[in-house]
Amino acid sequence: MTFRLFGKLVRLLLKERMEYRGDFILSIFSQIVAYAGDYIVIWLFIKKFNTIAGWTWPEIAFLYSLGLITYALGASFSFVQMRELENQVKKGTFDSLLIKPVNPYFYVISRGFNLAYIAHISISGCVLIWAMIELNMNWTISDYLYLILVIISGAMIQAGILTVIGAFSFIWVRTNFMFTLFFRLKDFISYPLPIFGTFIQILLTVVIPLAFVNYYPASYLMSHDTVMLPIWAKWFVPLVGLLCYWAGYRFWMFGANKYQGAGG
């Protein structure tokens, strides 16, 4: 039932987007240009030093793309939905959702499913494939399967964190500054973890586990030594993904219940 509802909503969303076709296509185009700019900045940076913490340009490109593609996948199910939640709670439009015979979390993420992330996915996907060809790695089938697992888990980590932030709308109403904080932290994972101090390393491994999105799995796939955790930390990635997403969902539902009980 729920997956069919998702399909139904996506069809309507697509139709809605097509009402403003020009705007949609332009926004996708501008996102691609903006991220291409990001890649160029990193490329210029590395050209100067040759490597960063022992990582070459194609390796960094792979690391960055892994971070971006998982962000796009996770955020399409969470970011705009969670950012708008604050407004929905304030204006009371969240109420109209609670009178429907649906799971409110599922309805919110499906109703706001963001098709525009196709921009991020296409550019990061292309660079990811380019980097893999460039690095000429002798991957086994299980390495490819691991990459797919890592992409799914990374998306779940990012969606989970964004969902936790969104859930604060139910409790504290204002959440903007937390989203800003998240994006600042996310900037860190554009580079390998060892270039940062211990504090950031601990922060990104234990507190906000963004290092599991790309650094640990990429280190394993590129055969780099890891800091903080030993190389077998690669197996933590799916666990951290499930845990983050589960925590996000539970906390969101807890928030929605609290809204019904105390907020409004």
Add this chain to the structure above:
Amino acid sequence: MSIISVDGLTRTYRQYRRFPGVMGSIRSLFTREYTEETAVRELTFSIQEGEAVGYLGPNGAGKSTMIKMMSGILVPSSGELHVLGQVPHQARKENSMQIGVVFGQRSQLWWDLPVKDSFDLHKYIYKIPDATFEKNLTFCLEMLAIKDFIEKPVRQLSLGQRMRVEIAMALLHDPKILFLDEPTIGLDVMAKDQIRQFLRTVNREKKVTIVLTTHDMKDIEEICPRMIVVNKGELVYDGSVAKLREKLGNERQVVIEFREEPGIIDVQGVTLLQEEGLRKTFLFTRNESSVFELVSQIAAKHYVEDVSIEHTDIESVIRRLYQQLAANQ
């Protein structure tokens, strides 16, 4: 067996203290300081199947909070609340299949898509069988004259058209109860009439129980034989419109314009309320003597230029009630 029963229902809100600035917003996150506000206080009433009840009260009386509790959006702080035999917030999904809710100020439609798309999604979410959907759609399309704009995007509809669509959608799944929170707000006279007539038909013919909040007394007069009046969360009146009129209609406000200063008016049953020069407003308490008798008593002693007697329409009855409530505080 009543379809809605409310017993000693109370709902309070906690208002946490907020501090200004960025550091303040972080501080606000950890503050435990709050003030408690009571939106609904110890309410008790019940509504039978098939009734149409107007839920009235000044702004901030807790009307919307009550609708939200009955529709399962909010959880009561204390007291008992049963809708269709269930506790609304516990059986939220189950109950939502059997109730329709319309918020006058918030649309539930897809702004950029044709009306039809919102209806189709509603059909899917509420698992409405094809036959039921067709039957209800035809009924609403005809009664509310929606046919002409069902293919139009919602953003192109007038407020009156949109409101008709919102109400129609809330009825597509054959709800037993229809809650409406200010359904006629901001509409023109024609649109209001159309909606009132439709709601009356839905109540009388389809036997749908209706609970509506409004500030427009005509809504009550034309749709609801019974009204519940609340003020500051407390129940002040529950009964028929006619009874309230009788209760408060014993008093009339009369404005008399004199030609010259009459001095003190000493007539039994007449109290001076307000004066602006020679224009004076009196409160007439009708016991044995009629308004005309009292007016002629005054006119016999003083030169009277003009007399106007306030109508006893429901609006003035309610105004009187609100004035009394304000005066008693």
